[in-house]
Structure formats: C-alpha cells, structure tokens
Amino acid sequence: MTRIFIIASIVCSALACVAAPAVALPTMIRLGYVDCAACHISPQGGGPLTVYGRGIDEAQSLRAGEYKPLENDLTRLLTLRGRITEDVRAVFQEQDTWTTGASARLFRPRLMYRNVSDLGGGFRVSAILTAESSHAPRPALPYDPAIGGTTGFVNTALVHYRHGAALEVAVGRDQLPTGVNIPDLGTFFKARNRLGYYDAPTQIKVFWAGKRYHVTPFAYAPGGNEAPGERERGTGALAEFDLLGHGRTVVGASVLNGTESSGSRRTLGAYTRLGFGSWGVLAEHDVTTRARDVTAGSFGQRASYGQLFWAGREWLVASVIGERLQVDLPFEQRLNAGKFELAARLTSFASVNGNVRVQRDALTGRVAKSLAIQASFKTVY
Amino acid sequence: MKIHGGWTMAVLVAVAAPIGVDAGQSPVSNAGVPTVVEVRGGTASFDVGTNIPALRVHGKSSQVEANARLREQESGILLTEVKAVVPVRTLSTGLGLRDEHMRRYVFATSDGQTPDIRFTSDTAECAMPSRQATTCRVDGQLTIRGVVRPFAVALKLTRDGALYRAVGDGLMKLSDYGIPLPTQLGVSTSDEVKLHLEFAATPGVGQTVATTGGGR
Numbered sequence: 001m002t003r004i005f006i007i008a009s010i011v012c013s014a015l016a017c018v019a020a021p022a023v024a025l026p027t028m029i030r031l032g033y034v035d036c037a038a039c040h041i042s043p044q045g046g047g048p049l050t051v052y053g054r055g056i057d058e059a060q061s062l063r064a065g066e067y068k069p070l071e072n073d074l075t076r077l078l079t080l081r082g083r084i085t086e087d088v089r090a091v092f093q094e095q096d097t098w099t100t101g102a103s104a105r106l107f108r109p110r111l112m113y114r115n116v117s118d119l120g121g122g123f124r125v126s127a128i129l130t131a132e133s134s135h136a137p138r139p140a141l142p143y144d145p146a147i148g149g150t151t152g153f154v155n156t157a158l159v160h161y162r163h164g165a166a167l168e169v170a171v172g173r174d175q176l177p178t179g180v181n182i183p184d185l186g187t188f189f190k191a192r193n194r195l196g197y198y199d200a201p202t203q204i205k206v207f208w209a210g211k212r213y214h215v216t217p218f219a220y221a222p223g224g225n226e227a228p229g230e231r232e233r234g235t236g237a238l239a240e241f242d243l244l245g246h247g248r249t250v251v252g253a254s255v256l257n258g259t260e261s262s263g264s265r266r267t268l269g270a271y272t273r274l275g276f277g278s279w280g281v282l283a284e285h286d287v288t289t290r291a292r293d294v295t296a297g298s299f300g301q302r303a304s305y306g307q308l309f310w311a312g313r314e315w316l317v318a319s320v321i322g323e324r325l326q327v328d329l330p331f332e333q334r335l336n337a338g339k340f341e342l343a344a345r346l347t348s349f350a351s352v353n354g355n356v357r358v359q360r361d362a363l364t365g366r367v368a369k370s371l372a373i374q375a376s377f378k379t380v381y
Numbered sequence: 382m383k384i385h386g387g388w389t390m391a392v393l394v395a396v397a398a399p400i401g402v403d404a405g406q407s408p409v410s411n412a413g414v415p416t417v418v419e420v421r422g423g424t425a426s427f428d429v430g431t432n433i434p435a436l437r438v439h440g441k442s443s444q445v446e447a448n449a450r451l452r453e454q455e456s457g458i459l460l461t462e463v464k465a466v467v468p469v470r471t472l473s474t475g476l477g478l479r480d481e482h483m484r485r486y487v488f489a490t491s492d493g494q495t496p497d498i499r500f501t502s503d504t505a506e507c508a509m510p511s512r513q514a515t516t517c518r519v520d521g522q523l524t525i526r527g528v529v530r531p532f533a534v535a536l537k538l539t540r541d542g543a544l545y546r547a548v549g550d551g552l553m554k555l556s557d558y559g560i561p562l563p564t565q566l567g568v569s570t571s572d573e574v575k576l577h578l579e580f581a582a583t584p585g586v587g588q589t590v591a592t593t594g595g596g597r
Contacts, residue, residue: 031439031475038436038568052433052566059478066478067566165434209434246428247437277441277475314477 026181026282027309027317030275032247035214035240036181041085041116043168043207044177044216047128047156048085048116054380058348062315067348070381078381086115089378099368108134112155122163128156138185138196143263143292143299143331145227147198155200168207173200173223177216177238179254179271180284180305188325188335189286189303193256193267194232198225201232212242220258234258236267248275254286263292279310299328315345334362349380420447425467425578430571438570440483444471445578449502457509463502463521469495479565487560488526499524500532507538514539528558534576549578 036045039053135149158172205218240252423445447465502521523532
C-alpha cells in the first residue's frame, strides 16, 4: 500500500508539472521588466495582456512582427469600444512519466476564456474560466490533501480597483501572489505550498509599486473546493526591491501564515530575479513550518528552486532548472529534481514548449523521469 | 515600438573618448608629451524610465570608438581634440523591433540617413591629486541626427598599476535635441536618459583592454 502511494505520489507530482493556468514570464527581467505589470493587466501577471503587452508578445515571437490592434466594427463590438479585453486560449499538453514499476501518460487539453472588463472610475472585473477533460492536481500528501479538479473551473474571479499607476486592490478568487511567479505549478515550492492549479482561495490583496519596490499584502479564506478540515484562512505578504535600480536585480521576501481545523502552516521565503541581457537567474527558497492535528508537534518543509535561463533568440528561451525538497519527520521526504526546458514563441497567438525532468527520491533511490510537450494557442485582436 | 535610448549611446561615446584618453596616459613616462590615444570597443549603456513603474528601457553598445590627444601636466591630464563615435547600428535594447524603431524614429534624418552619434571636445583637464583616482568633468558637443548640443560627462578614473579604469555617468534630455518622447502602444519614455560608460586601458597601447559592461 505504501509502495502504491509512493508511486502514485511521484507520478502525480510529475504530472503536476504541466499545470499552468496562465503564462507569466518572469524571464523578462532580462530586459528590465521588473514585474508583470508592464505587460499584463493584472499586476500579479497571467491573464490578458495590455495593448503594450500584446506588442511585446508579437515583437518577441519568431515572426517578430508589429502588433496593430484591429479596428473594425466587429472588434469594437466585442471589446465594447475598448472596455473589454478578452481572449480564448487552448492548451494541449502531452506528458509521459516513468518511474520504477509504473508509468503514466497524460493528454490534457484545456480551453480557457479570459476576460477583463473595465467598469470605469478605476474599477474593473476579471475572470479566467477553464474547461478540461483531464485534471492535474498537486500531489496528495498525508499532511496536505490535494484539491480535485473539475471539468469546469473558475481560476480567477476578481474585482479590481486601481488608484493611479502605483496602487491596486483586488478582491475575489485567484491564486495567491508568489515570489518568482513562474507558470509551472508542479515545482516543489509551489505544489507543496498550496499553489496548485485548483488552489484559488477567496482573497483580498493590495499591489503597491514604486520605482524600486513592490509590496503585496494579502488575506485569504477558503475558496470553497477544499476538503473538509483543509479550509485554510490566513494572511501573507510579498515585498521586493530593485537592488541596483536598473530593473534587473530584484530581491524579495515572502511570508504567509495560515490556519485550518486540521493544522496550520507558516512560510517564510526569499527569492530573486536577475537579468543580464540575454540570460538570467530565477531563484526561490521557502521554509515552511507545519502543524497537523495528527502530529505531536510541528515539522519543517524546505523547498528550493533555481533556474538559469538563456534567450538564444528573442523567441526561444532555454532553461536549466534545479529543485530540492526536504520534509522532516514524521512525513520525511528528500527529493531532488532537474529539468531542461525549451520554450518557443512562434507568433503572438501560438507557442510551444517542451521539457525533460528527472526527479530522485534520496530516501528510496527511486527515480521518476518525464517528458512533456505543450502547444498553446490564443486569440489576438 | 518607439522606446529608444540611442541618444544615450551618443552620450556614452562622448564619455568614452575622454576616458580613453586618460586610460592611455602614463603620468610618468609621457609627462609633457602630447600622445594620441585611441579607444576601441568601449562599452556604453543607457537607461530611461517609462510611464510604467515596472518598466525601464536599457540599451548598450560595445563598439564605442574614440581618439584624442593627451598631455600630462603638473596639475593632471589635459585632453584635447577629443572625438568619439558610436555607430547607431550597434545600439541594442534587447528587442529587435524596438531597435529598428529606435533607428527609424530617433536616429534617422529626414532623408533616411542614420548618421553615427558623435561627441567632440576641444579640451578637458582632469586633475589627479593622488595619481591614483580622479573625477573630472568633460564638456563638449554631442551630435545626434545632425543636431549639435552641449554635453558634459562626469568621469571617474582609477589607476590600477599600468591599467586605467574609467567610469562615466551623464544625463541628457531628449527634448534638448528636439526628439519627441518615444511612444509605443501607450508606453512612453521619460525625457531624461541616464548614461553610463566603462573602460579599461593600458598606457601607450591606445586600445581598450577590458570592458565590464555598463548595464545601467
């Protein structure tokens, strides 16, 4: 039974690597894009792009074209004369995973509708709705059960209020803010900290940005799809600073304190995004202290992530990624993983990426390998 | 996309020239004798903010070329006939389309030419009280797209054995050259552009031996 659980956990963990509800590109730090707000309507990233973001999206594609918003009666109708920004995104993922005594294949097509509607007076609403036939929950752990997927899922439903260029408040349902903010939700520091595809708690968050800093305090409550006993609520914050003031040397810290009837967790994290023209580094280290009602005391969890990326072409980014996870007794785990990833933006509406990942359990010696390919398409007008 | 910083490069070039001069001088062996110094492969970079807090635009060229005459004096180093050039085609912001826009909208003349950015200075004097490091101001003229304007750069020179290292910073305004603020899809740059330059050179060689990149 234990063996089955371990294998299932490894396969599930690998499958979670293909989960990404929206595409944010922290690798843009290499060109001085300090955070996501330059190109995404939401300061947290992901979701529809601003007009400028669409321009960058097209400029950094293999086609390297010039984006010009369509101006005709149909687009004026669809956008309500510019008040609505929306797209439909289709993602097709194929992943094969092998581990000792088991293998798994996942083909996961998804269809997303993403909408941001400007209400005027600084207010807007945003939503991301997903329909899918196969699910990619984060690993189910004895101390942290997974949230199951559904055919239809509301990833994001927020009301935003923006005051000038520096302050925004958002209330609703979404993923919690994270440090490095990579789109891969299967990484240890995300999957083991309730940042999986189906984690969308109710929350209020504030984005406060200056020339060289960005602060994001937030408070959250259950999203409604959690298991009994796992309906966590809590508070947290991110704070990051552009060290040299050039937009390429960001360091930050995160804190989160959550409680539920089955236990609690407290996470402290540090992260950095560094850009050097055609290459850069993303790194994060999170230390979580957890308590469960089935344990006598608390236990620790440490997750590390490091990514070295290189944009050989503007449209082609290669990355070498290393990860490490350590969980203390009584749920001891020691996992190390390495991944090579290649991401290509063919046009503003089509991109492909692939990765090879190897994960080793230092306690059992068990190795899991996976190969994943993803093709994404979206409407642009 | 019209977010550019090419002007900055010009400024950088300007900075580079004086630096090269200093770098090429040996305060002991060349005392009193004017020496022609050449600089090739200097690195110049620029940084300009935008109306979006999360975005700054950077650009860089590693092909700054300059020459000047320098003479050691009791009070320090005298630079004359400083000339520096930054080929516009070598300026890069990391985004190909943005670079294309920069050349087209910032550096192209009305007849479609893209003349290089040039800096000239008749004379500049850098005191070196410690003979190890100095900061001096180099005044000259910066020419961009045929428009000539006064320009000054603050240089910090450090002597490291036979090696001179030079770092320069300057500030310029696009409006001084009559350049409209580059704007693309709602994002526009600030008027002020920061310039940064880094060189290292050996005395008498007249050629930059090391660059460490500006990256501002």
